[in-house]
Amino acid sequence: MTETNTATGDRTLGRRIWRARWAYLFVLVPAVLFLVFELYPFIRATGYSVSSWTIRGPGEFVGLENYAAIFRDRIFWKALMNTIAYAVIVVGGSVGLSLVLSAAMYPLATRAKSFFKMAFYLPAVASIVVVALVWRWMYQPAFGLFNHLAAIIGIGPFGFLTDTSQSLASIMLMQIFSNPTIGIGASVILVLAAMNSIPTHLYEAAMLDGAGTVARFRRITVPLLRPTVVFLVIIGTVEAFREFTAIYLMTSSSSGQALSGGGPFYSTTTLAYYTYVQAFLARQVGVASAAAMVLLAIVFVVAVIQFRRFNTEIEY
Amino acid sequence: MPRILAYVIVGSMAIASLMPLYWMFTTSLKDQAAYMAQPPEMLPGDPTLANFGQLFANPNMLRWIFNSAFVALSVTGLNLVFATLAGYAFAKMSFPGRRWMFWIYLATMMVPFQVTIFALFQLMVTIGWVNTYWALIIPAMALPYNVFLMRQFMHTLPNEILDAGRIDGCSEIQLVRRVVVPMSTNGLAVVGIFTFITTWNNFLWPLVILNTEEMRTLPIALSTFQSTNETDYGLLMAGGVLMAIPMFMIFFAFQRYFLQGVTFGGLKG
Numbered sequence: 356m357t358e359t360n361t362a363t364g365d366r367t368l369g370r371r372i373w374r375a376r377w378a379y380l381f382v383l384v385p386a387v388l389f390l391v392f393e394l395y396p397f398i399r400a401t402g403y404s405v406s407s408w409t410i411r412g413p414g415e416f417v418g419l420e421n422y423a424a425i426f427r428d429r430i431f432w433k434a435l436m437n438t439i440a441y442a443v444i445v446v447g448g449s450v451g452l453s454l455v456l457s458a459a460m461y462p463l464a465t466r467a468k469s470f471f472k473m474a475f476y477l478p479a480v481a482s483i484v485v486v487a488l489v490w491r492w493m494y495q496p497a498f499g500l501f502n503h504l505a506a507i508i509g510i511g512p513f514g515f516l517t518d519t520s521q522s523l524a525s526i527m528l529m530q531i532f533s534n535p536t537i538g539i540g541a542s543v544i545l546v547l548a549a550m551n552s553i554p555t556h557l558y559e560a561a562m563l564d565g566a567g568t569v570a571r572f573r574r575i576t577v578p579l580l581r582p583t584v585v586f587l588v589i590i591g592t593v594e595a596f597r598e599f600t601a602i603y604l605m606t607s608s609s610s611g612q613a614l615s616g617g618g619p620f621y622s623t624t625t626l627a628y629y630t631y632v633q634a635f636l637a638r639q640v641g642v643a644s645a646a647a648m649v650l651l652a653i654v655f656v657v658a659v660i661q662f663r664r665f666n667t668e669i670e671y
Numbered sequence: 672m673p674r675i676l677a678y679v680i681v682g683s684m685a686i687a688s689l690m691p692l693y694w695m696f697t698t699s700l701k702d703q704a705a706y707m708a709q710p711p712e713m714l715p716g717d718p719t720l721a722n723f724g725q726l727f728a729n730p731n732m733l734r735w736i737f738n739s740a741f742v743a744l745s746v747t748g749l750n751l752v753f754a755t756l757a758g759y760a761f762a763k764m765s766f767p768g769r770r771w772m773f774w775i776y777l778a779t780m781m782v783p784f785q786v787t788i789f790a791l792f793q794l795m796v797t798i799g800w801v802n803t804y805w806a807l808i809i810p811a812m813a814l815p816y817n818v819f820l821m822r823q824f825m826h827t828l829p830n831e832i833l834d835a836g837r838i839d840g841c842s843e844i845q846l847v848r849r850v851v852v853p854m855s856t857n858g859l860a861v862v863g864i865f866t867f868i869t870t871w872n873n874f875l876w877p878l879v880i881l882n883t884e885e886m887r888t889l890p891i892a893l894s895t896f897q898s899t900n901e902t903d904y905g906l907l908m909a910g911g912v913l914m915a916i917p918m919f920m921i922f923f924a925f926q927r928y929f930l931q932g933v934t935f936g937g938l939k940g
Contacts, residue, residue: 368767371766371767372766372767375764375765375766375767377760377764377842377843377844378760378764378765378766378769378843379766380756381756381757381759381760381764381843381847382756382757382760382761382772384753384756384757384812384813385753385757385776385813385815385818386772388809388810388812388813389775389776389779389815391794392791392794392809392810393779393782393787395790395794396787396788396790396791396794397782397786397787397790399790399793399794400786400787400789400790403789403790452684455680456680456681456684459676459677459680459681460677460681462674462677463674463677463678463681467678469930470685471681471682471685472930473926473930474685474688474689475684475685475688476922476929476930477688477689477692477919477922478688478689478691478692480868480915480918480919480921480922480929481692481695481911481915481918481919482868482871482872482890482914482915482918483872483874484872484874484890484893484894484914485695485893485911485914485915486691488893488894488897488907488908488911489691489692489694489695489908489911490691491897492694492695492698492904492907492908493691493694495904498706498707498709498711498904500690500694500711503709503710503711532687532688532691533691535872539684539688540688544929544930544931548931593781593783596783597783597784597785599785599874599875600874600875603874603878603894604894604897626785627783627785630785631785631788631875634788634789635789635792635879640789643789644786644789647783647785647786648786650783650785650786651782651783651786654781654782654783655781658781
């Protein structure tokens with residue numbers, strides 16, 4: 356059972372597959388899981404998106420009617436705008452802040468660096484469920500910590516999650532600090548690792564050529580950090596578009612009555628939240644599936660664009 | 672940038688980052704009068720464990736802890752096995768279809784769960800897995816991200832050692848057990864730690880598929896502590912502390928796996 360490809364060996368596909376039987380055995384479980392729990396539901400979901408399915412149960416083929424229905428729905432457009440704003444600000448804010456923090460941390464002593472990395476990463480370890488509930492408590496308008504701190508510096512009181520103009524921003528701020536995938540905790544660790552991998556002789560050569568601090572940062576650090584930044588943007592965007600948990604936990608008034616979530620007045624309804632409400636609470640499965648397909652299309656386009664840049668810029 | 676300025680900027684952000692956790696711990700030690708006091712007590716004046724007592728007075732509390740631990744441990748164990756085997760196959764074995772299978776697999780990581788969740792739910796209804804451990808464990812027992820991670824990791828193992836094993840007459844499964852696994856402890860640790868944490872904290876799928884009180888996992892149970900009329904924040908924060916403590920223990924035990932980070936220079940490989 357060796358894998359040598361000698362010229363005399365039988366090259367028919369059957370023989371090659373038989374010789375690789377161990378490999379197929381090794382990928383069997385993931386492959387079956389993929390077919391049953393990924394591909395099959397995906398095909399069914401595509402079907403749902405073009406059939407009528409209301410609270411009364413599954414119905415017949417209706418073509419693109421569900422897609423037309425969501426494009427007529429003002430809440431869908433609101434959700435789409437919220438999702439885009441959320442993705443841009445959370446990903447941009449987190450990556451930007453991480454670059455600033457990493458640049459400030461880079462020259463510090465190793466122990467200080469480890470301590471700060473830990474301080475930024477700890478909220479991500481605590482789980483978004485726990486952290487979302489804590490922030491909700493701190494945002495509480497009457498007894499919460501934030502309005503108390505605001506009063507000390509002479510501003511507020513704010514409505515935070517109860518105010519349509521502040522609710523989405525309140526969730527974004529929480530995510531920038533605490534999201535396990537796209538918050539500053541994970542980002543600072545990756546950016547610092549990338550900074551450490553830049554060879555010091557590049558800086559020494561630039562110094563010999565008379566380049567100042569700013570020039571060295573712009574001409575060496577920034578270009579060499581681009582692969583990491585692009586990676587963070589891809590992962591962050593995909594993650595932002597599927598955000599559900601924090602919105603559910605911070606805006607619904609009670610479990611089992613999540614219809615009230617995503618508010619006030621749909622100000623925190625994202626596409627992912629919209630599909631959840633349509634599928635599991637309103638039982639408008641056709642509409643929910645159509646909205647999920649739109650979500651998929653957006654994620655796909657963003658990912659392809661970013662991957663293109665990733666692949667062209669990665670080599671240095 | 673002067674060093675003192677760096678310390679001020681980074682230090683104040685670190686305080687902001689840790690503040691919510693501090694607030695959770697201190698609120699969990701306050702009774703209702705104390706946590707609603709104005710101005711808020713920065714240090715609990717009269718700390719009490721009453722909230723934790725109330726938490727465990729709930730007859731389902733131990734069951735919820737068991738549910739979370741059982742599901743997270745099962746998913747982690749299964750992922751270690753299947754991600755190792757599949758990661759090794761994708762990294763070091765040649766078989767017809769390897770490339771396109773891997774690419775399809777990578778692409779599925781991009782698909783938001785919202786796309787398939789309802790159809791998956793319907794499938795669970797059909798096979799009778801609604802409100803069971805099966806629904807939480809089986810679909811998650813070989814997560815694509817873990818297979819990808821192990822594949823990246825095993826790509827760096829030297830082929831010479833594997834070939835030497837084959838020449839000595841090892842079958843592929845013996846090779847995995849005796850050579851690949853001992854050389855992959857770092858990768859296995861990363862997969863194990865992150866799978867456990869992700870599963871322990873998982874929210875959307877348990878929310879959808881579980882429908883009785885005793886089957887709930889901790890995150891779902893915790894979310895029901897918020898009530899329509901008046902939320903008991905002391906109790907809620909105590910629940911949060913209880914849920915977070917195992918995660919903090921794992922974090923401090925395996926710190927280096929969290930804080931070392933990875934670089935993306937050589938991802939193309």
